[in-house]
Amino acid sequence: MAVSFPSSVRNQLLAILPEADYRQIAPDLEYVELPRGLLLAKADEAIEHVYYLTSGIGSLVASTPEGNKAEAGIFGNEGYVPTSAAMGVELSVYDVIMQIDGDAYRMAFGAFRKWMDENRSFGRVMIRCIEAFSIQLTYTAVSNAVHGVDERLARWLLMCHDRVEGNHIPLTHEFISLMLAVRRPSVTTSLHVLEGNGFIRSVRGHITIRNREALEEFARDAYGKPEQEYRRLMTGLF
Amino acid sequence: MAVSFPSSVRNQLLAILPEADYRQIAPDLEYVELPRGLLLAKADEAIEHVYYLTSGIGSLVASTPEGNKAEAGIFGNEGYVPTSAAMGVELSVYDVIMQIDGDAYRMAFGAFRKWMDENRSFGRVMIRCIEAFSIQLTYTAVSNAVHGVDERLARWLLMCHDRVEGNHIPLTHEFISLMLAVRRPSVTTSLHVLEGNGFIRSVRGHITIRNREALEEFARDAYGKPEQEYRRLMTGLF
DNA sequence: GACTGTGGGTCTGATACCGTACGAAGCATG
DNA sequence: CATGCTTCGTACGGTATCAGACCCACAGTC
Numbered sequence: 001m002a003v004s005f006p007s008s009v010r011n012q013l014l015a016i017l018p019e020a021d022y023r024q025i026a027p028d029l030e031y032v033e034l035p036r037g038l039l040l041a042k043a044d045e046a047i048e049h050v051y052y053l054t055s056g057i058g059s060l061v062a063s064t065p066e067g068n069k070a071e072a073g074i075f076g077n078e079g080y081v082p083t084s085a086a087m088g089v090e091l092s093v094y095d096v097i098m099q100i101d102g103d104a105y106r107m108a109f110g111a112f113r114k115w116m117d118e119n120r121s122f123g124r125v126m127i128r129c130i131e132a133f134s135i136q137l138t139y140t141a142v143s144n145a146v147h148g149v150d151e152r153l154a155r156w157l158l159m160c161h162d163r164v165e166g167n168h169i170p171l172t173h174e175f176i177s178l179m180l181a182v183r184r185p186s187v188t189t190s191l192h193v194l195e196g197n198g199f200i201r202s203v204r205g206h207i208t209i210r211n212r213e214a215l216e217e218f219a220r221d222a223y224g225k226p227e228q229e230y231r232r233l234m235t236g237l238f
Numbered sequence: 239m240a241v242s243f244p245s246s247v248r249n250q251l252l253a254i255l256p257e258a259d260y261r262q263i264a265p266d267l268e269y270v271e272l273p274r275g276l277l278l279a280k281a282d283e284a285i286e287h288v289y290y291l292t293s294g295i296g297s298l299v300a301s302t303p304e305g306n307k308a309e310a311g312i313f314g315n316e317g318y319v320p321t322s323a324a325m326g327v328e329l330s331v332y333d334v335i336m337q338i339d340g341d342a343y344r345m346a347f348g349a350f351r352k353w354m355d356e357n358r359s360f361g362r363v364m365i366r367c368i369e370a371f372s373i374q375l376t377y378t379a380v381s382n383a384v385h386g387v388d389e390r391l392a393r394w395l396l397m398c399h400d401r402v403e404g405n406h407i408p409l410t411h412e413f414i415s416l417m418l419a420v421r422r423p424s425v426t427t428s429l430h431v432l433e434g435n436g437f438i439r440s441v442r443g444h445i446t447i448r449n450r451e452a453l454e455e456f457a458r459d460a461y462g463k464p465e466q467e468y469r470r471l472m473t474g475l476f
Numbered sequence: 477g478a479c480t481g482t483g484g485g486t487c488t489g490a491t492a493c494c495g496t497a498c499g500a501a502g503c504a505t506g
Numbered sequence: 507c508a509t510g511c512t513t514c515g516t517a518c519g520g521t522a523t524c525a526g527a528c529c530c531a532c533a534g535t536c
Contacts, residue, residue: 411484
């Protein structure tokens with residue numbers, strides 16, 4: 001662990017920035033802790049800050065006029081939110097909510113816009129991230145259309161696992177059911193399927209990944225493309 | 239109809255550009271006809287051109303490793319494809335296919351990249367379009383998660399209707415079933431529901447919208463948000 | 477007018493998921 | 507230890523959609 005590194009580089013986007021560019025924007029970063037449930041942006045309200053998570057997980061949740069909700073995207077320390085800030089959009093369209101406690105470096109909307117204009121490398125990284133996120137959205141749409149609950153749940157757990165350290169994820173069935181837009185009991189039974197196969201262990205409020213490889217195999221048709229594209233998009237940028 | 243206007247302004251993105259900027263990029267536009275079934279981009283292949291449709295409809299179709307497919311996004315003369323070109327991405331992740339005959343002005347990938355760098359207004363419009371498209375992706379994901387076939391079909395027909403002139407849409411049940419990732423007979427029965435309500439008329443290969451307002455009401459929970467956001471994003475830009 | 481291919485309607489049984497409800501188990505509080 | 511709250515397990519009937527198959531209607535061709 002290099003002591004001289006600021007902890008903000010634990011965000012992969014900030015870490016990828018050339019050092020000179022990073023130093024330029026760094027003064028506008030502010031460390032914050034993000035408890036579960038915190039809304040980083042609210043639907044139809046102004047985007048005040050842009051967040052670079054260094055730990056934890058958040059979700060982008062979209063609602064319909066009748067109040068149906070579903071998660072459209074998930075993010076951790078590999079990205080930033082809300083992506084729409086980069087397009088000069090001031091109002092958020094979705095709720096962006098912390099799903100697992102974490103912390104982040106955040107930047108005021110105005111500063112973010114300024115650096116998007118003035119720092120080429122910064123803009124390049126942010127734009128790449130938008131593409132990566134949009135690929136995730138696409139495959140969420142496809143998966144929602146073609147996969148059953150078991151597969152969707154497996155995919156979702158893998159995406160969470162990618163974004164935490166260790167194998168332990170604090171999650172309730174209730175919360176998962178909101179994200180996947182299915183009944184809570186459907187989550188329970190699907191978790192049992194995964195548990196019966198030895199992929200995971202599930203106890204009151206906690207899920208432990210026990211055999212990630214097998215879980216990936218199980219979710220093969222649902223998981224992988226966005227993650228692969230992320231790696232492709234983010235390598236060789238500089 | 240102003241005779242002096244080039245037909246390319248029938249694409250809403252090109253139309254929105256300030257005249258000076260439009261004149262700058264115009265020499266790199268080439269008129270092409272796009273028959274149904276034509277692939278404007280192929281998954282994992284290089285993006286050769288960027289297309290600005292002036293008529294017709296196309297779809298962005300994503301596939302899973304096991305060959306499941308579903309439409310993730312739809313576009314007409316209100317946007318451009320592939321949006322990823324603006325992020326400096328050279329390979330397409332999806333198939334982009336013409337769904338209803340049309341025509342377009344296209345620009346070589348290299349020229350597009352150049353103007354993204356050199357013409358601020360151009361870049362701004364393209365970036366806005368990415369955001370709009372990404373909102374569409376999000377709501378497709380949500381709708382796929384929470385709505386039944388009837389509602390999803392209604393939503394989809396409305397999105398097609400938005401992108402054609404008149405009330406007539408040439409479509410087969412088979413094709414719609416591919417887009418929605420449902421069985422072909424499910425499309426047949428759902429169309430009967432819409433037809434029974436007097437919203438549409440469906441005959442061999444052709445669908446006619448008869449009462450758009452009622453159809454919108456029927457699809458209220460599934461349709462509208464992305465379209466509303468599109469208008470908000472694209473007004474007052476210059 | 478017969479032939480052929482595409483597109484559309486309908487049937488069967490199977491299954492996945494739904495809405496709802498209720499009870500049991502874990503955990504904190506006093 | 508009693509209480510209350512959250513979280514989880516399970517059951518019921520109902521419905522939407524599935525997979526697959528089959529036949530019919532229409533449109534073009536020769």
